[in-house]
Amino acid sequence: xxxxxxxxxxxxxxxxxxxxxxxxxxxxxxxxxxxxxxxxxxxxxxxxxxxxxxxxxxxxxxxxxxxxxxxxxxxxxxxxxxxxxxxxxxxxxxxxxxxxxxxxxxxxxxxxxxxxxxxxxxxxxxxxxxxxxxxxxxxxxxxxxxxxxxxxxxxxxxxxxxxxxxxxxxxxxxxxxxxxxxxxxxxxxxxxxxxxxxxxxxxxxxxxxxxxxxxxxxxxxxxxxxxxxxxxxxxxxxxxxxxxxxxxxxxxxxxxxxxxxxxxxxxxxxxxxxxxxxxxxxxxxxxxxxxxxxxxxxxxxxxxxxxxxxxxxxxxxxxxxxxxxxxxxxxxxxxxxxxxxxxxxxxxxxxxxxxxxxxxxxxxxxxxxxxxxxxxxxxxxxxxxxxxxxxxxxxxxxxxxxxxxxxxxxxxxxxxxxxxxxxxxxxxxxxxxxxxxxxxxxxxxxxxxxxxxxxxxxxxxxxxxxxxxxxxxxxxxxxxxxxxxxxxxxxxxxxxxxxxxxxxxxxxxxxxxxxxxxxxxx
Amino acid sequence: xxxxxxxxxxxxxxxxxxxxxxxxxxxxxxxxxxxxxxxxxxxxxxxxxxxxxxxxxxxxxxxxxxxxxxxxxxxxxxxxxxxxxxxxxxxxxxxxxxxxxxxxxxxxxxxxxxxxxxxxxxxxxxxxxxxxxxxxxxxxxxxxxxxxxxxxxxxxxxxxxxxxxxxxxxxxxxxxxxxxxxxxxxxxxxxxxxxxxxxxxxxxxxxxxxxxxxxxxxxxxxxxxxxxxxxxxxxxxxxxxxxxxxxxxxxxxxxxxxxxxxxxxxxxxxxxxxxxxxxxxxxxxxxxx
Numbered sequence: 133x134x135x136x137x138x139x140x141x142x143x144x145x146x147x148x149x150x151x152x153x154x155x156x157x158x159x160x161x162x163x164x165x166x167x168x169x170x171x172x173x174x175x176x177x178x179x180x181x182x183x184x185x186x187x188x189x190x191x192x193x194x195x196x197x198x199x200x201x202x203x204x205x206x207x208x209x210x211x212x213x214x215x216x217x218x219x220x221x222x223x224x225x226x227x228x229x230x231x232x233x234x235x236x237x238x239x240x241x242x243x244x245x246x247x248x249x250x251x252x253x254x255x256x257x258x259x260x261x262x263x264x265x266x267x268x269x270x271x272x273x274x275x276x277x278x279x280x281x282x283x284x285x286x287x288x289x290x291x292x293x294x295x296x297x298x299x300x301x302x303x304x305x306x307x308x309x310x311x312x313x314x315x316x317x318x319x320x321x322x323x324x325x326x327x328x329x330x331x332x333x334x335x336x337x338x339x340x341x342x343x344x345x346x347x348x349x350x351x352x353x354x355x356x357x358x359x360x361x362x363x364x365x366x367x368x369x370x371x372x373x374x375x376x377x378x379x380x381x382x383x384x385x386x387x388x389x390x391x392x393x394x395x396x397x398x399x400x401x402x403x404x405x406x407x408x409x410x411x412x413x414x415x416x417x418x419x420x421x422x423x424x425x426x427x428x429x430x431x432x433x434x435x436x437x438x439x440x441x442x443x444x445x446x447x448x449x450x451x452x453x454x455x456x457x458x459x460x461x462x463x464x465x466x467x468x469x470x471x472x473x474x475x476x477x478x479x480x481x482x483x484x485x486x487x488x489x490x491x492x493x494x495x496x497x498x499x500x501x502x503x504x505x506x507x508x509x510x511x512x513x514x515x516x517x518x519x520x521x522x523x524x525x526x527x528x529x530x531x532x533x534x535x536x537x538x539x540x541x542x543x544x545x546x547x548x549x550x551x552x553x554x555x556x557x558x559x560x561x562x563x564x565x566x567x568x569x570x571x572x573x574x575x576x577x578x579x580x581x582x583x584x585x586x587x588x589x590x591x592x593x594x595x596x597x598x599x600x601x602x603x604x605x606x607x608x609x610x611x612x613x614x615x616x617x618x619x620x621x622x623x624x625x626x627x628x629x630x631x632x633x634x635x636x637x638x639x640x641x642x643x644x645x646x647x648x649x650x651x652x653x654x
Numbered sequence: 655x656x657x658x659x660x661x662x663x664x665x666x667x668x669x670x671x672x673x674x675x676x677x678x679x680x681x682x683x684x685x686x687x688x689x690x691x692x693x694x695x696x697x698x699x700x701x702x703x704x705x706x707x708x709x710x711x712x713x714x715x716x717x718x719x720x721x722x723x724x725x726x727x728x729x730x731x732x733x734x735x736x737x738x739x740x741x742x743x744x745x746x747x748x749x750x751x752x753x754x755x756x757x758x759x760x761x762x763x764x765x766x767x768x769x770x771x772x773x774x775x776x777x778x779x780x781x782x783x784x785x786x787x788x789x790x791x792x793x794x795x796x797x798x799x800x801x802x803x804x805x806x807x808x809x810x811x812x813x814x815x816x817x818x819x820x821x822x823x824x825x826x827x828x829x830x831x832x833x834x835x836x837x838x839x840x841x842x843x844x845x846x847x848x849x850x851x852x853x854x855x856x857x858x859x860x861x862x863x864x865x866x867x868x869x870x871x872x873x874x875x876x877x878x879x880x881x882x883x884x885x886x887x888x889x890x891x892x893x894x895x896x897x898x899x900x901x902x903x904x905x906x907x908x909x910x911x912x913x914x915x916x917x918x919x920x921x922x923x924x925x926x927x928x929x930x931x932x933x934x935x936x937x938x939x940x941x942x943x
Contacts, residue, residue, distance in 0.1 A: 354835040592813040624660055632667040639804040
C-alpha cells in the first residue's frame with residue numbers, strides 16, 4: 133500500500149479512530165496488525181521475511197540478556213547479522229553478484245554458463261533490516277535495554293508509517309515511546325497533519341510532476357538539446373529530494389499524529405555549503421546509521437582497521453576485473469604505493485590516510501545499499517571522492533577566498549553552488565539506467581549545442597516544474613525565518629490558511645495515478 | 655467544539671477558494687483561442703474537419719484553407735485516442751452545421767490515453783458526453799472534478815489553453831528538421847503499432863456518426879520518416895484490420911514523402927513537409943480543389 137493511493141486513505145480512515153479508541157496492549161496489537169496489513173497489501177508472502185527477522189532479533193536480544201560470555205554473545209550477534217544480511221544479500225544482491233561474477237570470468241577468458249534467478253525485491257527490505265540490526269548491535273554493546281515484550285518489539289520493526297522507506301529509527305529512540313500510551317493530543321495532531329500535507333505536496337505535486345520530463349530525458353538523451361538535458365538533471369535533483377523527503381514527511385507526520393516523535397530525515401540538503409554538511413542534511417537516518425555502525429567501527433577519524441584496507445582493496449580488485457581496464461591495476465598499484473609512502477611519514481599522516489579510506493568505504497557501501505548496481509557504487513564513490521577532496525583542498529580553498537577578500541555572501545553562494553553542481557553530477561549516474569546513458573547525458577549537456585529556450589521539448593512541463601520548485605524553495609527559505617511548523621500549532625488562522633493553500637496546490641498541480649515512491653526499490 | 659470550528663473553517667476556505675479559483679480559470683478558458691475553447695464557444699464552424707493525434711497536427715489548417723478556399727477545423731491533439739475523438743466529434747456535430755468532409759488519420763487508433771481524457775475535464779461543463787464519460791469510465795477523475803473545480807484545470811490541456819490565450823493555435827506544428835542523431839539512430843528503433851477491437855469499434859462509431867450527419871469521411875495514414883516506416887513492420891497489418899472493420903479504403907501515405915527536410919522527427923512532418931503532403935492530398939482528390 134502506498135501513501136498516495138485510495139486504499140491507504142481508506143485504511144488510515146479506519147485505523148486512526150480505532151487506534152485512539154483503544155489502549156495498552158490492544159492498541160499495540162492493532163498497530164502491529166495494521167502494519168502487517170499495510171505491508172501485506174503489496175505482497176503478503178514477504179511478510180514472512182519481516183516475521184523471521186523479527187523473531188531472530190527478538191530471540192537474539194533475549195539470549196544476549198542472559199549471558200555475559202563474550203564468545204557466546206559474539207556468536208549471537210553473528211547469527212543476527214548472518215540472517216539479516218543473508219536475506220538482504222539473497223533478495224537484493226544475488227543476481228547482481230552472479231552477473232558481476234559472470235562478467236569477471238568473461239574478462240578472464242572463461243566462458244561461464246550461469247543463469248540468474250527471478251527474484252522479486254521485497255519492498256523496504258533495506259530499511260527494516262537496518263532497523264532490526266541496529267537493535268541487536270546496540271543490545272550487544274549494552275547501549276540499550278533488552279525488549280522482552282514480543283508484540284512491542286515486532287511493532288517497532290514493522291511500524292507501518294516508516295516500514296518501507298524509512299526513516300530508519302533506532303531502537304533507543306523508538307522502543308521507549310511504546311511504553312507509554314500515546315493519548316490524542318490536538319497540537320500534535322495538527323502539527324502531524326501539517327507535515328503529512330507538506331509531504332504530499334512534495335510527492336504528489338512536485339516529484340510526480342517533474343517525473344515525466346526526467347523520464348523522457350533519461351530514456352533517450354541523444355534526441356534532446358543541451359539545455360533540455362540540463363533542466364532534466366536539475367529536475368531530477370528535485371524529484372528525488374521531494375519524492376524521498378516527501379515520504380519521510382508523511383511518515384514522520386503520521387507517527388506524530390499517533391503520538392510518536394521521529395527525528396528529521398532531511399534538512400534542506402541543497403543549501404549545504406560542503407559535502408560533510410550535505411550528509412548531515414540528506415537521508416539523515418541512513419547517514420547516521422552508516423556513521424555509527426560502519427564508519428566509526430572502521431576507525432572513523434582516528435585510525436584504521438583491517439576492514440578499511442580489506443574493503444578498499446576489494447573494490448580496487450573488482451573495479452579492474454569488471455571494467456576489464458587492466459591499466460587500472462597499474463594505477464591502483466601506484467595509488468597503494470603512494471598511500472604506503474604517505475602513511476610512513478608519521479602517525480598523523482597514517483591516521484589521515486585511514487580516515488580517507490574509511491570515508492570511501494562508508495560511501496561505497498552506502499551506494500551499494502541503494503541498489504544492486506555498479507552505478508550506485510559509482511555514485512557512492514563520487515560522494516566518497518567529494519568528501520576526500522574537500523578535506524584535502526578545503527583549507528587551501530578557504531585561504532584563497534580570504535586572500536582575495538571575497539565577501540561572505542558570495543563565498544556562501546559559491547559553496548552552495550559547487551556542492552549542488554557536484555551532487556547533480558552524481559545524481560546523473562544514480563538515475564541513468566546504465567553508464568552509457570549517463571555519459572550521453574553528460575556529453576549532451578557539456579556540448580552546449582542548442583543552448584536556447586526554443587530547443588526545449590514540452591515547455592509546459594518545464595513551466596509547471598519551475599513554478600512548483602519555486603514554491604518549494606520559497607517555503608524552505610522562508611521557513612528559516614518563520615518556522616512554519618511552530619506557527620501551524622500556535623496560530624489557528626495561519627494553520628487554516630496554510631492547509632487550504634496546500635490543498636489548492638494539490639488539486640491544481642497534483643499528479644494522480646498512484647505513482648510509487650523511488651526509494652521503495654531500495 | 656472550537657476544534658470542530660477549525661475543521662469547518664478549513665473546509666469552508668478550501669471550497670470557497672476552490673470555486674473562486676475554478677471560476678477565474680474558467681473565464682481564461684473561455685477567452686482562449688485554443689481549438690477546443692473555440693469549438694465550445696461556437697467559433698469553429700467549418701467545411702473540413704480534421705481528426706488525429708500529434709500526427710494529425712500535420713494537417714496544417716492555414717495552408718488547407720489557402721489551397722482549398724474552405725473553412726477548416728483541426729480537432730487533433732498530441733496522443734488523442736479515438737474514443738476521445740468520438741466524444742469531440744459528437745459535440746462538434748451537435749454544435750455546428752455539418753461539414754462537407756472529415757479526414758481521419760487512422761494511426762491515432764493505436765493507443766488509449768485515459769490521462770488525456772482526464773485532462774479534457776476542463777471542458778466537461780460544456781459537454782454532457784464528456785461529463786458522462788468521465789463519471790462512467792474514469793469515476794475518480796469525474797467525481798474529483800465535481801468535488802474540486804481547480805482539479806478540472808490540472809492538466810496540460812489547460813496549460814495549452816493558457817498558452818493560446820491571446821494567439822491562434824492554428825500554427826501548432828513542428829518547425830524544425832529531424833536531427834542528425836535521430837537519422838543515425840533509426841536502425842536501432844523497433845517501433846510497433848497495432849489496433850485493438852475496442853479501438854476499431856470506436857473508429858467505426860466515429861465514422862457512423864459523421865456519415866449519419868451526411869459528412870464524407872476519408873481515412874488516411876500520414877507520412878512517416880521513410881527509414882522509420884521500414885521498421886514499422888506491422889503497419890500494413892493495422893491498415894488491413896481497419897479496412898476490414900470499417901469497410902473503407904485507407905489511403906496510405908506512410909511513405910508518401912521522401913525528402914528528409916520534410917520531417918521534424920520520425921513520426922511528424924514539419925511545416926514544409928506538411929505543405930508537400932497537403933498538396934499530394936489535393937492532387938489525389940482527398941482535399942477539394
